[in-house]
Amino acid sequence: xxxxxxxxxxxxxxxxxxxxxxxxxxxxxxxxxxxxxxxxxxxxxxxxxxxxxxxxxxxxxxxxxxxxxxxxxxxxxxxxxxxxxxxxxxxxxxxxxxx
Amino acid sequence: xxxxxxxxxxxxxxxxxxxxxxxxxxxxxxxxxxxxxxxxxxxxxxxxxxxxxxxxxxxxxxxxxxxxxxxxxxxxxxxxxxxxxxxxxxxxxxxxxxxxxxxxxxxxxxxxxxxxxxxxxxxxxxxxxxxxxxxxxxxxxxxxxxxxxxxxxxxxxxxxxxxxxxxxxxxxxxxxxxxxxxxxxxxxxxxxxxxxxxxxxxxxxxxxxxxxxxxxxxxxxxxxxxxxxxxxxxxxxxxxxxxxxxxxxxxxxxxxxxxxxxxxxxxxxxxxxxxxxxxxxxxxxxxxxxxxxxxxxxxxxxxxxxxxxxxxxxxxxxxxxxxxxxxxxxxxxxxxxxxxxxxxxxxxxxxxxxxxxxxxxxxxxxxxxxxxxxxxxxxxxxxxxx
Numbered sequence: 001x002x003x004x005x006x007x008x009x010x011x012x013x014x015x016x017x018x019x020x021x022x023x024x025x026x027x028x029x030x031x032x033x034x035x036x037x038x039x040x041x042x043x044x045x046x047x048x049x050x051x052x053x054x055x056x057x058x059x060x061x062x063x064x065x066x067x068x069x070x071x072x073x074x075x076x077x078x079x080x081x082x083x084x085x086x087x088x089x090x091x092x093x094x095x096x097x098x099x
Numbered sequence: 100x101x102x103x104x105x106x107x108x109x110x111x112x113x114x115x116x117x118x119x120x121x122x123x124x125x126x127x128x129x130x131x132x133x134x135x136x137x138x139x140x141x142x143x144x145x146x147x148x149x150x151x152x153x154x155x156x157x158x159x160x161x162x163x164x165x166x167x168x169x170x171x172x173x174x175x176x177x178x179x180x181x182x183x184x185x186x187x188x189x190x191x192x193x194x195x196x197x198x199x200x201x202x203x204x205x206x207x208x209x210x211x212x213x214x215x216x217x218x219x220x221x222x223x224x225x226x227x228x229x230x231x232x233x234x235x236x237x238x239x240x241x242x243x244x245x246x247x248x249x250x251x252x253x254x255x256x257x258x259x260x261x262x263x264x265x266x267x268x269x270x271x272x273x274x275x276x277x278x279x280x281x282x283x284x285x286x287x288x289x290x291x292x293x294x295x296x297x298x299x300x301x302x303x304x305x306x307x308x309x310x311x312x313x314x315x316x317x318x319x320x321x322x323x324x325x326x327x328x329x330x331x332x333x334x335x336x337x338x339x340x341x342x343x344x345x346x347x348x349x350x351x352x353x354x355x356x357x358x359x360x361x362x363x364x365x366x367x368x369x370x371x372x373x374x375x376x377x378x379x380x381x382x383x384x385x386x387x388x389x390x391x392x393x394x395x396x397x398x399x400x401x402x403x404x405x406x407x408x409x410x411x412x413x414x415x416x417x418x419x420x421x422x423x424x425x426x427x428x429x430x431x432x433x434x435x436x437x438x439x440x441x442x443x444x445x446x447x448x449x450x451x452x453x454x455x456x457x458x459x460x461x462x463x464x465x466x467x468x469x470x471x472x473x474x475x476x477x478x479x480x481x482x483x484x485x
Binding site for chain 1: 348440
């Protein structure tokens, strides 16, 4: 069946869209062999991410089962998760180097 | 698996058989272009370096030119120089000759200007192409392939499909005894700990951390964070949010083979298997570095579609994006978008990449070769132009 988004690892909290998604639609999200439904709250461009489950400000953002950044605000499920609410933790001079 | 290649004196194997016309310094690029335009069977290398640079960077120019001249896809080489450049010409010429190739040298200030040098160069190149064209392809095992890996104009699909599929192809090539080279150190940042877990030993693991540390410091030394330039504006538009996310997708190209060694920019691997080479992510410099390291084929994953190739190394463009495959069809060699729709799998796609690579290595032309989109090239520099 046609899928709208993919979650790459079961611990991930974001899904990646593989279609243009519109606010209000139910997205068909594939996680391994399982299909999940997420109510999309905002338009999500092709290739962009949205919260697969509710994310709280300061949470790690998980994709590929790894940390790809940190939430700079709350991201309710179905909301666009991108540069406006996620910051990188690496390659920056303003943070202390991680151990 | 086998491919049809060209045997070289140094024991390497070419997948192409060009006479290379290499520019020793930025000031003679137009002479090199004029010669290559007039003679079929030649391939150029032009760049913006070779003078008014720090000794460190002149050293990199010398090494890159030797490596490019030795690339197995070049049958023989003409070096064009101005006469007052900083490049160490005798060192470059001797370095290439050590591989057993014919190397000729034209000096614009000695011959008497650009027009006369172009005329001499054309006649010389015609003679050398005739010599090259006498050589026939012969069968070789794929263990003679030296594969460079690159991703460019990435979007979300790059990390989902073509990069992991290239990882499978790399594992298959390594298992068959070949060499595969992973570069783009800027795109290890945030994922270097995962890459280091793949190192064959602790020393190699530490060398991977050191490369990333050096790359981060290089950006900070000019008062900038690397995140000012990575992910690029195009990456962000495509859906990539952070450098960590881009890096996790990018290192999927490494597959699961152990990393045997870490090399400097343009350095030729002395071991077989998967290795890492210091290099930036930008196309002109990394493709040059891979060619200088002796790659006879390059695979290039793209999400939004990138046109660049290299003048004498075939660059196989692979996408997992249906949009890129349709909109950029004259630049894309392989469309793996069926993986996203569920009709294809990463292991099957990886196997097909290796099969396509053996066809390309045997002479099938890539889209970049057909379109001739190969003029964007340069040598990676560390310091200022002075």
